[in-house]
Amino acid sequence: MFRRRYDLPLGRDGSARLVPWIVALMSYLAALTLAGALALGVLAWRWTEGVSGAVSVLLPPAAEDADAGKARAEKARAALLGVAGVGAVEALEAADVARRLEPWLGSGAAAGDLPLPRLLIVRIKPGQRPDLAAMRAALTETAPSAVVDDHGVWRGEIARLAARVMALAGFAVLLIALTGAVVVVFAVRAGLAVHHETIEVLHLIGAHDDYITRQFRAHTLWLSFLGGLIGLVLLAVTEAFLWQAAANLDPALLPRLDLGAWQWAALGALPGAAAFLGMMAIASAAAKRTVRRALARLV
Amino acid sequence: MSDGGAFVRFEDVGFSYGDGPEVLRDINLTLEPGTFHFLTGTSGAGKTSLLRLMYLAERPRRGAIRLFGRDTASLSRMEAPVLRRRVGVVFQDFRLLPHLSAFDNVALPLRVASVGETEIRQHVTELLAWVGLADAMDARPQTLSGGEQQRLAIARAVVARPDLLVADEPTGNVDDHNAMRMMRLFQNAHHYGATVVVATHNAQLVARYNYPQLHLESGRLSVLPVALPADPFPPKARAAGQGALPLGQP
Numbered sequence: 001m002f003r004r005r006y007d008l009p010l011g012r013d014g015s016a017r018l019v020p021w022i023v024a025l026m027s028y029l030a031a032l033t034l035a036g037a038l039a040l041g042v043l044a045w046r047w048t049e050g051v052s053g054a055v056s057v058l059l060p061p062a063a064e065d066a067d068a069g070k071a072r073a074e075k076a077r078a079a080l081l082g083v084a085g086v087g088a089v090e091a092l093e094a095a096d097v098a099r100r101l102e103p104w105l106g107s108g109a110a111a112g113d114l115p116l117p118r119l120l121i122v123r124i125k126p127g128q129r130p131d132l133a134a135m136r137a138a139l140t141e142t143a144p145s146a147v148v149d150d151h152g153v154w155r156g157e158i159a160r161l162a163a164r165v166m167a168l169a170g171f172a173v174l175l176i177a178l179t180g181a182v183v184v185v186f187a188v189r190a191g192l193a194v195h196h197e198t199i200e201v202l203h204l205i206g207a208h209d210d211y212i213t214r215q216f217r218a219h220t221l222w223l224s225f226l227g228g229l230i231g232l233v234l235l236a237v238t239e240a241f242l243w244q245a246a247a248n249l250d251p252a253l254l255p256r257l258d259l260g261a262w263q264w265a266a267l268g269a270l271p272g273a274a275a276f277l278g279m280m281a282i283a284s285a286a287a288k289r290t291v292r293r294a295l296a297r298l299v
Numbered sequence: 300m301s302d303g304g305a306f307v308r309f310e311d312v313g314f315s316y317g318d319g320p321e322v323l324r325d326i327n328l329t330l331e332p333g334t335f336h337f338l339t340g341t342s343g344a345g346k347t348s349l350l351r352l353m354y355l356a357e358r359p360r361r362g363a364i365r366l367f368g369r370d371t372a373s374l375s376r377m378e379a380p381v382l383r384r385r386v387g388v389v390f391q392d393f394r395l396l397p398h399l400s401a402f403d404n405v406a407l408p409l410r411v412a413s414v415g416e417t418e419i420r421q422h423v424t425e426l427l428a429w430v431g432l433a434d435a436m437d438a439r440p441q442t443l444s445g446g447e448q449q450r451l452a453i454a455r456a457v458v459a460r461p462d463l464l465v466a467d468e469p470t471g472n473v474d475d476h477n478a479m480r481m482m483r484l485f486q487n488a489h490h491y492g493a494t495v496v497v498a499t500h501n502a503q504l505v506a507r508y509n510y511p512q513l514h515l516e517s518g519r520l521s522v523l524p525v526a527l528p529a530d531p532f533p534p535k536a537r538a539a540g541q542g543a544l545p546l547g548q549p
Contacts, residue, residue, distance in 0.1 A: 007407060009398040201394050204356055205455075206384030207411040209376060296376075299358050 007202060008195050008212070010219040019187045019220070023227025023283065026180040027275040028234040030173050034271030035235070037169035042267075044162035051151045055122040055130045057139070058147040061115035069094070073118040075142040080120065083138050085128040092119045173275075180279055184224075184286040188216055192294045203298050213291045217284055224283035228276040239268045306332045306494060307353065307463060312362035314348055322348050324518045326362070330496070332462070335489045337505050338498040339523075340515035346498040347391065349515065350465050353496065354386045355379055367462060384412055387461030387493070391468045393452040395440035401427065401451055402436040408459040422458060430454045430484060446477040453481065457488050464493045470501055478504060 010016065057080065059073060073091040080089045092100075097116050105114065124130045130150050139146045192199065202212055243264050307330035314323040322345045330336065338346050351357045352364060355371060364371045366382055374382060387408075395404050402423055409419045427433050430450040432443075440448055449469055456464060466485065470478035482497075482504070489495045496513070499505060505512060512523040 007396070007399070007403075007410070012398070197394070198396055201396065202407070202411060203380075204354060204383060204388060205408045205411060206380045206459075208380045211411055299356060299379075 006215050006219065008191075008198055008215050008219075010191060010195070010215065013191050013194055016187050016191060016219070016223055019183065019223040019283075020227035020230065022183045023180060023224045023279050024230035024234065026176050026183070027228050027231030027272075027279045028238075030176045030278065031231060031235045031268070031271040031275035032238060033169050033172045033176070034274060035239070035267055037166050038267060038271060040165050041162055044158050048155045048158055051155065053124050053126070055124065055132070055135065055148060055150045057120040057122060057135070057143075058149070059118040059120070059143050060145050060147070061117050069118055072143065073120060076118075076139055076146065077120055079138040079142055080122055080135060083131060083134045085125055085131055086122055086135075087125040088123040090121045090123070092121065094118070177278060177282055181282045181286045184220060184283045185290050188220060188287045188290040189294070191216065191219075192291065199295075200298065203295070209292060209295045212295060213288055216291045217287045220283045220287035221280060224280045228279055231279075232272050232276060235268055235272050239264055306330055306367060308363075308365040309352070309359075310363045310365075312352065312359045312364060314345075314352060314357065314359050316348075321360070322518050323352070323359075323515075323520075326520045328513065328520060328522075330463075330494055332494055333489075333492060335485075335495045335510045336497070336513050337508070337510050338496055338513045338515065339500065339502075339505060341500060344515040345518045346500075346515055347467055349513075349520070350388075350467050350496070350498055353463070353465050354388045355383050380411075384408065384459055385462045387456035387459065387464040387488075389449075389452045389456045389464075389466035389469050391471065393440070393448050395448060395451060395455070397439060397441050400437045400439060401432055401443070404440060404451060405454045405458050407455060412459060423454075426454045426458050429487075431480075446473050446480070449473060449477070449481060450484065453484050457484075457493070460491075461493055463496070464488050465496045465498075467498045468500070469497060470499060470504060482508065 057076065059069075059076060062069070062072070070091075077089045077091045080086055094116060097119050101116070122130070122135070132148050132150060135148050136146070139148070199212055307328070309326045309328040312323060312326040312328075313321050314326075315321045326349065338349065340346050348357070352359060353366075355366070355374075358372070367385060369378075369382060371379075371382070396407070399407075405423045405426055406419045409422065414422075424433075424436070427436055430453060432447060432451060432454070435443060435447065435451075440451060443451065453466070453469070456466070464485070469481055469485075473481070478501070485495050485497060514521050514523050
């Protein structure tokens, strides 16, 4: 595909020696940006998917003993089960709530030193929308100050954040692609200047523009191919490093990045392939356009 | 657009480089197929410019040039190379590609014309033998002597069996022996059917051969008469399907 006979001594062209390394850097950065955006997208989907179809009901702490609190939660649970669309209601034990808050509040929460709210998780039947007004109405007697939250605001914020990060990633990839194209254009222009005399001889003995363009294009593709491979290796090393780092994250503070080896490979392969093929396509198009414009100036 | 007859025709051609003064003025010239001309004139008279117009390296500022029946002004970028392949050029400074072997240099015109490698090998090998460089096929041009480089340049110019062969001061830097040897190569190509134009300021060479002269002086062209019949071999029309140039001792 790339290694063909060149009438032009492009392989000895010093101006093109940096091209593989710059393409490697560009494709690595592009792949890393795409992979980061993809990972964030997956995480955002996981976070929002985890809380969609569920409603949290928070019963504020009251001056009561544990048994009375438990009884109040149980009454609220029974009232919520009567609301249309509710599939199940789980009343978390005080110890569960304390355990969930421990990363933020410390062990004091678990020791019962702090007044903690009671928490009920309401599961909505599949295909149904949570009726928050009906839930609040059902709780007016047992827990009038209960806070009913379907996480809509939080989910919306996460979705907006994910969309903005995706857009920024797209913009960054576009800038990287443009930079890559500019690098190729300058390298090809340098090659055209260095080999001007040879090009003119080829032109004068009857070479079509395509004949000359093909040689530059094939050479640029070869250099981009090499650069792309180096970029993929860098990406694989980075992924391996991130994989290890993610495995050591505290799962209580952040959602787990519990991706398997193949999922990590896919997370790298898709952006890697996109960056690799994208950079080659850009290099090929940039080389073709640059050479054609230069040749058009010859009679 | 074809006018059906003119092989090479210049009509009121004027030419200048950029915005500079005209180096060629009101050139009217017709070359019939199978003719041999010297192009003479002092240095700076415009010989190279005239040849550059002939091999389509330049376009005239005014007037018209018809090559092989085609008006060169109307040629598209796809058509011009096809016409250029019918013109063999021996450049003044040879313009051999130093990174390619003698074989690959000669093979270039065939490669750009997409000729098969088997055919290329056969023709180039024969041609290198014809110019006396059979033993230098793998040599780089810069390792060859001046005379050998000139013969290599001639081989490259004729390998595609051009209809028109132009040479710009080919004997400029060689001794008499090599100049005669080169002229025999041109005569051989002419004998084969090519129309030949050799630019030179070597008056002795011109006198020795007595081909008709196109004489340039201050950018104006005149045709000088032939004193004696020169070519012992009348030009032959090219037969379709023939192989490389007929071999002979240069």
